[in-house]
Amino acid sequence: MGKTALFWPSKNPVLSIPITLALGFTAGLFVDTSSLGNFILICTFLMIYPTMIGVKLKEAFDFSHAKVVGISLIINFLLIPLLAWGLGTTFLSGDPSMMAGLAIAGLLPTSGMTISWTMMFKGNVPAAIKMTALSLIIGSILAPFYLLIMVGKYVPIDLMKTFTTIAVIVFLPLVLGHVTFLQLKKKYSQEHFQKVIKPYLPAVSFWAMLAIIFASISMKSKMVLARPDLLGGILLALAVFYLINFTLSTVIARLFLNRADGVALIYGTVMRNLSIALGLAITAFGPQAALVVTLAFILQVQAAAWYGKMADRFGFFGKTPSDSLAVKQA
Template sequence: MKWIERLSSFAGKYFALLVIAAAITAFLVPEIFIPINAYVPILLGVVMLGMGMTLKPVDFKLVATRPLPVLLGLVAQFTIMPFTAFMIAYLLQLPPELAAGLVLLGSVPGGTASNVMVYLAKGDLPLSITMTSMSTLLAPIATPALLYLLAGQWLPVNFVDMFTMIVQVIVIPVIAGLLINRFLPKVAAKTSVAMPLVSVLAILAILSAVVAANTGSLIQAGLISFVAVMLHNAAGLALGFIAALAFRLPASQRRAISIEVGMQNSGLGVALATAHFTPLAAIPSVLAAAWHNISGPILATYWSKRPLPPEATSPLNKKRAS
């Protein structure tokens, strides 16, 4: 099993490079990866099952014990990102499919990679995990509602169908993973070693499939989409930090909220765009999967070298590890 641990560690460390390599390969030989598109929802469900298996009851304790940072982070998540995406789409005059895809990227919950970045940045890890979990559980309502409000002018949004899909591929797998971790701890312990690697492979397969199906679109709209994604990510990181600063939260929580707001669940964005919009609408989420895993480590490395005051450390960090 140690070789699986080493592979998992390697995949996590070089995830951004693996994403870029997979995207280039899919772009050059798309015919190999196009059939994977039929399995994108299943692959995403596998990723979310792995996330659920890492959750513990203490991850939800902050909602009751320290509600302010959690609520602030969730409000920032579902306001800053979708409305910033809307404004960027207008300012750059993106085509309808790309505009809707960028708003979709801004409307999905936080991604699991953000937890790793918060840990590396010496941020409040329990807060980060709680925000990811809560935003994921809120996604069936929040994501379709935001899309209907902001992206309906570009592409039709079917609230019920999107709600149903998010429940099926996100909420149910997360709850299933949480129940496995709670009632079948031995099974969870045995599979926990391999799940990070399985999740990385599933995400790479999803992204490769979408790139393969959109080679022509990437040539035409790749540059402007990448600029839009970079601006969107930078705005989320900066405005999330400013929001936490405005409420005088400690440094560790400011770092956590900044990263949580700025990094999205791009895999969900890809799956929803492919299923409910057009393949071109998935491009922002595809590009975000690579860029977020470049900007995130850069920011985490910068913050990791700036020590926190002793009182900034979350009291739940030790509890979660036990």
């Protein structure tokens, strides 16, 4: 029973994620959950740490995977900003603050979930680690200038806070994951690790992801309900944004990359760092910009789960490896 409960969310994300979203949204309407924000960074660490156990440190820091990482940077810092700007001017031009919210979401790529989703669907985790670290650094440097061009306002980003975030969600879990793996190797064979221990890691990571989803949506549920008149236009713009993003990255991945790199590219370009984006939106552009980012979070996590299910079912990247812990077909 306990094992079934542990594995059920990660094996059924298209159900577990909307259930968590509904529970978090409802809780936020009746209870002040703002204190949960203090635990999001901790939960992010707990989400990433299991994915790092077994990852080779050398692969995370060398110059391998240059092709997929290079493609991700082109998509993240050229194609996606253009897409966000185009959709903003098309759907949200009547409200500059909402357009700014979409721009911010489009300018800050990758999050801790990039690495977790890549592992869950058997992608190239070392490449995802490189994408996450590089994209956060480059995005933090370029985003203020992109915002100046796109919405006419320069918004500085705290680089030290960004570096701290990278250290907590990437480098610290990577080092501790390596130490954990070395300790496990002293007690167990590689075969035992692969067959017995490793299957538990995505399940543990996914529970931490659900905690982040619950906390994030519960803190913003009242904001979503406060402006129901704006929801239609924002949701339409975001739906088109993610649909084009997924489609573009999938086509490029199929044309130029193998399956593992393709999965990493998808989750390294579609997943946006909405935690940082939300902070910028609230402080620089106000509640309507923040509403755009909040709704993006709802669509993003659900779309990531459905994409993984569809990719396996329809063979977007060929046959899933036999030991995959990807989503079971319904």
